[in-house]
Amino acid sequence: MANSHQLKRVDFIFRNENDWEKVLSSTIKKKPNELINELISSELKGRGGAGFPTGLKWKYTSEEESDEKYIICNADEGEPGTFKDREILSKVPYKVLTAMAVCGYVTGATKGFIYLRGEYKFLEAELNKEIAEFEYYCNEINFDFKISIFMGSGAYICGEETALMESMEGRRGEPRNKPPFPTQVGYMGKPTVINNVETLVHTYTIFKYGAKKFYDLGVQYSRGTKLFSVSGDTPKPGIYELELGMSLQDFVYEFGDGDTKAVQVGGASGFLVPRKKFKDAAIGFKGKLTGISLPTGGSMMLFNSSRSMFNVLDNYLEFFREESCGQCTPCRVGCQQLLLGIKAVKRGDKPALYLDKLMRLTETMQLTAKCGLGQSVANSFSSIVENFREEMIY
Amino acid sequence: MDSIQSLIKNLADQHGRKRESLLPIMQAVVEQENYLSEYSMVEIAREVDIPAADVYGTATFYSFIETKPAGKYIIRICKTIACVMKGKNQVLFAIQDMLKIKLGETTPDKRFSLLESNCLGWCHKAPAMLINNEVYTELTPEKVREILSDYMRKNGQY
């Protein structure tokens, strides 16, 4: 494949360089516009899963007129199979803080929040120390930016940016209608940049080493590196920073246990790729790579031939049924129907053809659900049912 | 003013009497009381001046805001796929066996509550569980028995 390449490990994110003060002070000497252009030219896309160009997000927020703006670091990492943000926040938190401050400088915000999932409460104390140190330095260089932590309380949907803001405002984490987008109307109705933890760290890399260094990595439309959370049937589970654009074949060669039957890319809301499609699948942002391309928050879960794909799907659907916020019909009722539906087919209470009705239902969910959660249930459902139909029936 | 009232008043003083403070206040009450009782919700509603129904509606949205009486140590064992693949059920049986409670229950001495949780973010070290905010990973039935024994000893039990 022309665009694909051998697996390349990279080490930007966790490279421990104690120079964040320097990076911060030198970066904020540049003009906001320069920084935005730098970011745009790096072609960095959001690493939380949706893949929106980060530079544009910052640009739109910087263009809004408002007495108050906010920067939010989305650390509500809840996608099954994803644990990179925790690793970043425990190993290189200062990079995240620096990036948030630079984002504040660029957009005209002086207040930042880290929305930390409740499951990571144990990180809070250490992170607060880092923040104190960080703010101390900001004070010294007369740079006005404050960061506080907002703890989540166990709700996957709060990783959805507008649900997260609802949650911060003290309400149920129910996603809002879009438009308006957070860059216009965000937290407390003010323009807000909300970026994933990893995205922010990449901006740190870009501001430190320049956009070119980042852009030169990866492939067209999928530039730079990405953290992958590797788990499941693998001899070496863990976090790996890899160049984007790799083929799944190479990935499995590196991480598989020799018996890999399928890989779930992107967590429960991602896609399942069966062995026969490994060589056609490339890991990067949507649609532009040869073969199948897989947008991703970085979860890579490997399954070997001892695993039942029915059980995998059943587990995912139970997850969605519980974690749907419940407000919109297609997601609330759809998830229940899918879960009960595959069980009924398995039991023989519904004919195998019922799977097709459920496939059409996932299409409707994708078309009509209010937010990404309900829209993406179709991904795992259809990819598992299409590729492992017999396992659903017998 | 009873202890809950003063706890909530202090929390409201600390976080501010506004809707945005609701989650931090509820979290702190749960931290202290193990769960959010009807009484606590009423006090929060009064102190922050928001409708009680809204407090209830918001509280029940979040899995970590317990609204039923819970033990001092809340065990949350991850039930998402990676943990299931790595033997979560065996670990769960070991816990149930040891504490003599089922999922969703609390020991009669109000020490332990046993719950399942969705992905805790430790798939590479599955299976995982939380005991309150403490993480335990790569669990086996043997390991979990040791961990729980430590907790029991810590409390002068057995």
Next chain:
Amino acid sequence: MANKVNISINGFPVDIEKGKTILEAAEEQGITIPTLCYHKDLCVAGNCRVCVVEVAGQGRLSAACATPCEDGMEILTNSLKVRNSRKHIIELLLAEHNADCTKCYRNGNCELQILASDYKIMTQDFIELVPLKKYSIDMFSPSIIKDDSKCIRCQRCVRTCAELQGVNALTVAHKGDEMKITTFFEKHMRDVVCTNCGQCVNHCPTGALVEKNYIEEVWEAIANPNKHVVVQTAPAVRVGLGEELGLEAGSRVTGQMVAALKRLGFDSVLDTDFTADLTIIEEGTELLTRLKKVLVDGDKNVKLPMATSCSPGWIKYMEHLYPEHLDHLSTCKSPQQMFGALAKTYYAKARNIEPNKIVSVSIMPCTAKKFEAFRPEMHDSGYRDVDYVLTTRELAILIKQAGLDFDKLEPVKYDRLMGESTGAGVIFGVTGGVMEAALRTVYEIVTGREVPFDNLNIKPVRGMEAIKEATIKIEKPLKEWAFLDGIEVKCAVAHGLVNAKTVMDAVKAGKADYHFIEFMGCPGGCLGGGGQPIPTNAKIREKRAEAIYAEDGALTLRKSHENSEVAKLYKDFLGKPLGAKSHKLLHTKYTKRQRY
């Protein structure tokens, strides 16, 4: 064209005002996009998803209610993609819904049923979720039944209770498949801050929230030869009932309604407007007494502003939310309860009927009136003063059950003895009406002259503005009222409890220097009551209001003190306003209740 956008709907280009949603744009073009969670009275939720439409170039469908039109948009409201998705969504809702339509109170007037019928959902392939859910039904409130098995979770009730009423008795709780609409700690409605206003009932698209009906009880009473059944009809019923019987919003059907009630078999058809006039005499006198005690005697125990007390939703709201300020409330009972107390005393005596043989029924635009009638203190006649309260909707059901061709009924007048009323009584049904009626009388009592407004129409207190204010300067009063000379009587009018809150917060903070405030629990006053025909929205409330004022304008007597039956009542029975008998029968006290 700066404030216009060019779009096309189903291939036809149109110019649309900037900022309008796709739903509004389509409506302008005469295209109906189905909705469920959308209600014109409420903020947009965008959660039911039945209004999805296709916008060219966008992969996903958009919720028409929540998507603003943008220049160049090509919108398809009925493409195959849209239709298939919409059908799926309706099927999903039905899977979760107890679709036992023939046994449902809302059968025939259910938005989900209509959608299912329009889209011809003939089969149910999806798995029935109803048997798997632990749905509960709350029938403990005397006013409202909440049946979770009928709920489609559109949250209209929650938004109504919060946005229109500021009560927040209802909330969304839990998430995922367990998400439900409930109250604080899932208590019964009667045990929480619910004011029984019934706006949730009026805004519910299905049978999840309905009034507790007393239809069979009333039929039984009518059929009982040993009972004398009197019925009173509230002012707002006569401008709403027609809608339930196929007439246009704003139809005035007073005469037909009376005729219908007679044919249903009520022994005496009387008018709540009569006691509305009576209320004005009592309440007006109370106001003047309070003014005197405050202004002349300097009595610190007497509170101003005085607030009206006709609306039982408003009263219960006060009891829950402002329990420390109950002494602002007039002690007058509502017209319904005054009527009830008199029916089993004055009326019984005059008609020579034993009070225990009288069954007192009232037809109200209101669900809170059901609760009011059940209040333990409402037994001043020695019996329960009002036995059964039916809503406007329930009356329509009686009429349909009796097979009456409503439209063809010859208008008939109310029976006498508590059947006479003036225009002042009629306007009790609209926001500002009690105030206007009170001013017409009080001003005249004090000055001996008519209120200085063209044709008695006190325009400043009319209209649908959230909070209205008016000031009337007292000049050259009669000798007895000399202390009021030069005083500007300041009045305010609030309707909808969320607006009542604004005013009461000002009163509480000591920042409101009003003398007299009219409060109505429901938007628009009683004509927008929770017991009125469904749908009710701003446009319909306007039409009903016009009808009420037309009703007033058509009457010769338009001031409460001109009501000759009221005068006779005082002469023969009560003595004088605020006298001992009035005090016993027509006034009440209030109960402090919990906010939380």
